[in-house]
Amino acid sequence: MSETRFKRMKDLPSGHLLGSGTPMCAGCGGLEALHEIYDILGEKTVFVNAAGCMTLLSVYPFTPFRGSWLYTAMASAPAGAQGVRDALDILLQKGRMAPTDDLEVVVLTGDGAAYGMGLSATSGAIERGLDFLYVCYDNEGYGNTGQQYSGATPHGARTATSTGARGYPGYKKDLFSILAAHRPAYVATAIGAEPLDLARKVEQAKGLKGPRFIIALSPCPTGWDYDPKDTVEIGRLAVRSGVWPLKEYRDGKVTHTKIPGARLPVEDYLKTQGRFAHLFTPQRNEALLGEIQGRVDAYWQAVG
């Protein structure tokens, strides 16, 4: 990672830009990440919000943002961002807006849109080299509608639509690699529980031009079934168990920004959440636990 102004925790902003009073759940991991991101990005931003939990941030006449916010249908936030970027460019070109007043266009989307129905619009925006930042709060399911499975749901998790003894039969899509394969300017994974790592990544992304992506794993007390106070602890366990690798892609290279030294067993993470309770009670599902651990081990062995 190159030069950063965030060397230690005390370098993080002490004042917060995102207004309080939002309708997100108490202990929302996505809101935690968003407020940390917004503090670094600053007020000169236009948010283009795909339908999802965070659509509810800005419900007339209330908004937590200090700049503009626009709502789009679920699959089309990158297309909305293209329109806003084009409009800003035209204003700049015609001299109707001073270059110092230019705004950063930021897509804000959940995993349902990012990993699933919005993927094509995102791919198209990278093709066109759209200059924007894309923030995905990934709570591994369609949380706004009651946590049905999405392309981001992990293997074995219980969701509203995966209620069997084995939970969700599919596997979490590797969105990071899908995006990186497009060779955009920047892709990073992050989490609100690691605010310093997150701040550095936002700082990096902010300093670049072109399509830039931040995927923030967002522990969700409502959808993952745990006490809201555990949001940070569960986020930290996701990193320390190796389930959620913190990494970034830039200039054709992937770098891991935080490699867990002695990785904790994955079940230390799974155990904390009701959505995985069926792996432990009434009896331990050794086969499934072993499979999940095996996949995480294989990932880190490949990293080297």
Place this chain on the structure above:
Amino acid sequence: MKTASRILGTALFLDGFEVQDAPRYGAERRGAPLFAYVRASRQPINERGVIRRPDLVIVADDTLVPMPAAGVMAGLGDFTVLLVNSQEAPSVWKDRLNLKGPVLTLPATAEDRQELRFAGAACAGAAAALLGVVSRGATERAIREELGPLGAEVVAANLERALAAFDLMAGHAGCVQEGTEVSASGYRHPEWIDLPFEDARVAAPAIHGAATSVEVKTGLWRTMRPVIDYSRCNRCWWVCSSFCPDSAIGVNAEGRPQIDYEHCKGCMICVAQCPPHAIEAIAERAAAAAEGGRP
């Protein structure tokens, strides 16, 4: 409460009633006030929508009573029975709210967060008893039916609370009187006001202010209150202040964190994360009482 309404609705249905039950909530998330209603009749029900004149109102969380947004008192008439899940006596509520109708309380389970999970079942059990037309057996079967998919343990725990509440209220069985059917012939048209058609610049729901969400007092969601012991706080402020999802912990000029209780939703992340354990969780009711305020 959504589940409580389903339990009550199913119990009525099992005892031969036509039933409607539905929850109502806004766009807000878990923790925000919500209500659910149940409408039952021996005849087919033609009426639809929210109940405007309830015969029984049950308040699962007594901190909602003073919140205008919760609308607890909406439509309360002289014969409406009000049941409050509260540690305070019915007479206190009757005086405080200046009510003519009957007021009962379901002695709220102490400040135990775990016990709060069963408030819905207890309310449903109490309601079934107060109606006087629902049997204990139907109440039990309704709980088994509605909660069955959650496992035997959950069913047993909820049954215990619901039936205890049913038995507790048995002395008041039938105190809820049946309301009269609302007839469409009595419908009074609202007094419409003509508004001129404005162009989009005026009429569109555009927000021109910054961070107007602070006008929404999400502090009312809280059941537990985080309180900082400044003698133990080591002023590492980034921890609580960065992790608070709601931007509800600021830092003053001396580097001390300060909790904005108007907006803190009571998630308790700060309590769990504070390195020197300088933040304590206190029941909101106790904290408010210590301040001399009413719950």
